[in-house]
Amino acid sequence: MMFTTRLLEALGRVWIGLLLSFLYLPICIMALMSFNASPFYQLPFEWTTGWYADLSRNGRLLAATWNSLQIAVFTTAIATVLGTAASIALFRYEFRGKRLLQALLFPPIAIPWLITGTAMLIFFFGVGIGRGLHAILLGHVALALPYVIVVVSARLQTFAPELEEAARSLGASQWQVTTRVTLPWIMPGVIAGGLFAFAVSFDQFVVSYFLSTPGEATLPVEIYAAIRKGFTPEINAVSTIIIGISMGLMLVTARFFKFGGEK
């Protein structure tokens, strides 16, 4: 009995080890290669930061990075505010069609971005929004909203409605109830939702690709264009930077989720 338990435990560890290496090995190799002098991934490894220096002189990639960051930040701000407000409204009020509305929030998460992107492109042309950074921002906000609402609503499930009632009985206005009682409680969910929104926008390729114009692209779109012309380790360099940022964000998210149940 003891023996099988130990064996299973050991197997479990090996399994997790394999899984993690499968996930992280390519990323690690890419990060390593961004510091390797050879443009053709030749060994032995020869340390250089030259690719990062090249990257700093690559105007197109830098402009695209700046675009991506701006769009991600605006998407995060807009989607978080709108999504949180929507979650609170869904939590607080009963109205006709509420169930349907809530059910309709999930499919966009599952619909392939390729399809969403095509649909947006057609729609934006139809109504005169067209393409460009503003269209990308609009598209990203639409993509990010369901994530924010799902995450914030999950957090709201742990909120006792009596707290709002208690606050109102003490004379607090709706606004005071929201800012002083409800928001502090759901803040971990709001932050996690915001990080999701940031990730959805910053990592977004498909929808951005459809909605960008040649002069104005986001980083993933620009990387794709660069790869098509010929792969250079500059791409490794910029990818390594982005992976660093994304992983950092995700770790923060995980932290907020982990402590989400804390009182």
Added chain:
Amino acid sequence: MAEVVVDKVSRSFGSHKALDEMSIAFPDKGFYGLLGPSGSGKTTLLRMIAGFDFPDAGRIAIGGEGVERVPVEKRRIGMVFQNYALFPNMSVAENVAFGLSVRGETRGAIEVEVKRALDLVQLGHLGERRPHQLSGGQRQRVALARAIVTKPRVLLLDEPLSALDKALRVDMQIELKRIQREIGITTIFVTHDQEEALTMSDRIGILRDGRLVQEGPPEEIYDRPESEFAATFLGDANILRGVATGNGIRLPDGTVVVANQGTKPAVGTSASCAVRPERISIGEADNATLGEENRLKGRVSKRIFGGNSSTYFVEHRGDIIKVHVQNNGGTSLAEGQDVILRWSPESAVLIGM
């Protein structure tokens, strides 16, 4: 401080009438206990008075002012919830300060008031703690301090003590009553616990199916219940059924029970008579004390020892009659023994059908 008047208030959920033309006057500065079985509408009524819900019909006035259209935050009420509902992101002192702070009072004034309120509930030393660092009784005190610090006109409590264990509950009952007297606030207290209602309330209202069954001072309801429901719901009661004879009833076996309490039903109609188990004497022989002119023969079918008292279950022609006896050292009666039950007409209440 104010009296609260609920006048013909109705509220339906779908086809279910949670409140059915309910009318109650809650006296100024009084402690009013609302009692009733689950689903009788106690919470619904309390939430209407608080302003969390609105009546379909009828009027609610606090201190003479109609409040049907006044939202909760403007009603100047204090509410204590069953699960305390303390704000988890605030300290004890911040919780108590909340109501003053949303009204825009100055820092200095808030500090003074919070200290006074916390001292009143004897928690002056715990202001810096977070709610989750408090015991159940302490949390309830904080909730109370928070509700009264804004000097509300009415204090509403929905089963505030039901989450506490028995000993703590009794402590809190005394405490709550002391505070209520000290600040002299109109209080409406919902409870499931009849003993709690009896010991704490100046007046009790018994609800059933969204209607007020009976109301009055505790002794009055206990001594003169007007329905079998009121008799059995508030306290323990033996119900004997028969035909009205004018000043009593005739049981199916012909025995006449004389009752001096209650309203006399028309002669010949079916009626019942309620007798509290502690008002009945039980003995082997018929050594009646003066005045105990009602008597009934029976046989002890069971005795349950309960510490300071015992309960006998006596069978009389298929009916079981409960009798409480103080355990004062006398010999106890054995199961299967023939006995005679006696009680005075003063202890019997007539109830019409």
